[in-house]
Amino acid sequence: MRVVVLGGGYAGVVLTDKLEDRLPADVDLVVVDETGEHLVQHELHRAIRRPEFAGDIVVPLDDIFDRTRVEVATVESVDRDAREIALADGTSLEYDVAAVCLGAASAFYGLPGVEEHAVPLKRLSDASQIRSEFEALAESGGGTVVVGGAGLSGVQTAGELAAFAREENAAVDVVLLEQLDSVAPSFPERFQRAVRDELDREGVDVRTGVTVSRATDEAVETESGDVPYDVFVWTGGIRGPDALDGERVDVRADFSVDDRTVAVGDAARVVDSEGAAVPASAQAAVREARVAARNVETLVADAREHEDGFRPRLEQYTFDSPGWLVSVGDGAVAQVGPTVFRGTAARAAKSGVGASYLAAAGGAREAVALLSEEFGAAGDRE
Numbered sequence: 443m444r445v446v447v448l449g450g451g452y453a454g455v456v457l458t459d460k461l462e463d464r465l466p467a468d469v470d471l472v473v474v475d476e477t478g479e480h481l482v483q484h485e486l487h488r489a490i491r492r493p494e495f496a497g498d499i500v501v502p503l504d505d506i507f508d509r510t511r512v513e514v515a516t517v518e519s520v521d522r523d524a525r526e527i528a529l530a531d532g533t534s535l536e537y538d539v540a541a542v543c544l545g546a547a548s549a550f551y552g553l554p555g556v557e558e559h560a561v562p563l564k565r566l567s568d569a570s571q572i573r574s575e576f577e578a579l580a581e582s583g584g585g586t587v588v589v590g591g592a593g594l595s596g597v598q599t600a601g602e603l604a605a606f607a608r609e610e611n612a613a614v615d616v617v618l619l620e621q622l623d624s625v626a627p628s629f630p631e632r633f634q635r636a637v638r639d640e641l642d643r644e645g646v647d648v649r650t651g652v653t654v655s656r657a658t659d660e661a662v663e664t665e666s667g668d669v670p671y672d673v674f675v676w677t678g679g680i681r682g683p684d685a686l687d688g689e690r691v692d693v694r695a696d697f698s699v700d701d702r703t704v705a706v707g708d709a710a711r712v713v714d715s716e717g718a719a720v721p722a723s724a725q726a727a728v729r730e731a732r733v734a735a736r737n738v739e740t741l742v743a744d745a746r747e748h749e750d751g752f753r754p755r756l757e758q759y760t761f762d763s764p765g766w767l768v769s770v771g772d773g774a775v776a777q778v779g780p781t782v783f784r785g786t787a788a789r790a791a792k793s794g795v796g797a798s799y800l801a802a803a804g805g806a807r808e809a810v811a812l813l814s815e816e817f818g819a820a821g822d823r824e
């Protein structure tokens with residue numbers, strides 16, 4: 443019997459880690475990931491200003507698991523009827539139970555010129571491209587960076603770029619555009635206000651209620667006028683991965699797509715046990731994966747023991763956030779329960795979360811390096 447986990451991001455890593463303990467030893471456990479590495483994506487924006495940080499947010503998947511076989515390959519499609527994964531190299535992989543954890547891709551919504559002119563932020567190569575474009579702009583005497591979209595990735599990217607400009611003494615303005623009326627629009631109001639204050643403190647020119655309609659090579663066109671730019675970064679939304687035809691899979695609180703397949707993390711649009719839409723986030727992906735692992739264990743037992751067609755009872759997931767943490771340049775905002783805090787305390791909490799997450803994922807060395815970097819001791823590593 444074979445269980446395949448597609449994708450080694452937050453959902454895939456946590457799910458596989460749990461399955462290593464839960465599944466019988468004779469079950470073949472395989473993770474398929476196109477990079478063969480786990481990227482700590484929620485820290486990716488920081489690699490724009492600190493390229494040396496890149497090595498600390500990438501963990502080889504082989505270092506994380508004990509009994510799991512890691513297959514470095516690109517998933518092209520999933521045939522659920524045949525229970526077969528088609529890989530880009532022309533081979534295929536059969537499975538008994540599959541977990542789709544392929545994450546999301548950047549959505550450009552077909553806005554003319556946006557995909558052509560903007561750099562998204564999903565991979566380390568995107569972070570280095572943004573850095574090179576920023577450096578070229580700074581060296582040429584300065585100009586404007588426009589960041590489109592003020593969700594978690596947009597606010598953190600804008601904050602990082604503004605701090606970079608200050609640090610380099612560069613005449614670069616950072617403009618953050620958001621279609622809705624506030625930054626971090628899907629978050630609690632107090633958190634939004636604190637994030638906005640941090641962005642203001644970093645000197646980001648925040649413009650909310652501004653809808654991007656298209657882009658040329660000189661300006662981002664919005665319904666309220668053109669915004670000229672030199673560098674354009676797009677963090678305006680996500681869609682499903684190509685392997686799922688660009689769609690995020692709709693699943694309910696047990697993550698099942700059918701009696702042999704689950705979908706977890708950003709690749710899925712999850713509605714929890716109380717009917718609430720779960721926000722696409724690293725935090726949710728990790729928490730979902732813990733419940734999904736128990737459900738995969740049940741599906742595996744069911745596939746082995748019963749051929750009667752009755753669906754087993756699966757556990758329901760309820761989204762419950764312990765709080766949120768974002769970095770905004772040299773500052774940070776944390777929300778724990780109803781309390782929102784900024785400044786040093788938030789910054790310390792941010793480093794703690796990043797480090798403990800990495801340590802749990804097996805990247806102890808990276809966790810230590812992350813802590814050193816957070817506290818300004820990058821040169822003192824090891």
Ligand SMILES: Cc1cc2nc3c(=O)[nH]c(=O)nc-3n(C[C@H](O)[C@H](O)[C@H](O)COP(=O)(O)OP(=O)(O)OC[C@H]3O[C@@H](n4cnc5c(N)ncnc54)[C@H](O)[C@@H]3O)c2cc1C
Pocket residue numbers: 448449450451452453454474475476477479480481483484485486487515516517518543544545546563564594595596598599683685706707708709722723724725726727767768769
């Ligand atoms: C700049 C930035 C800042 C963010 N900040 C935060 C934050 O502060 N807090 C928070 O909770 N969330 C944050 N997020 C969101 C968070 O990173 C995502 O929600 C999270 O990565 C989703 O986890 P996942 O496991 O579903 O997908 P991912 O982590 O994206 O993992 C998907 C995996 O699938 C692999 N893959 C994809 N397609 C294929 C294919 N066809 N074949 C094989 N392998 C494939 C990829 O290589 C990757 O390893 C941020 C995101 C960004 C970009």
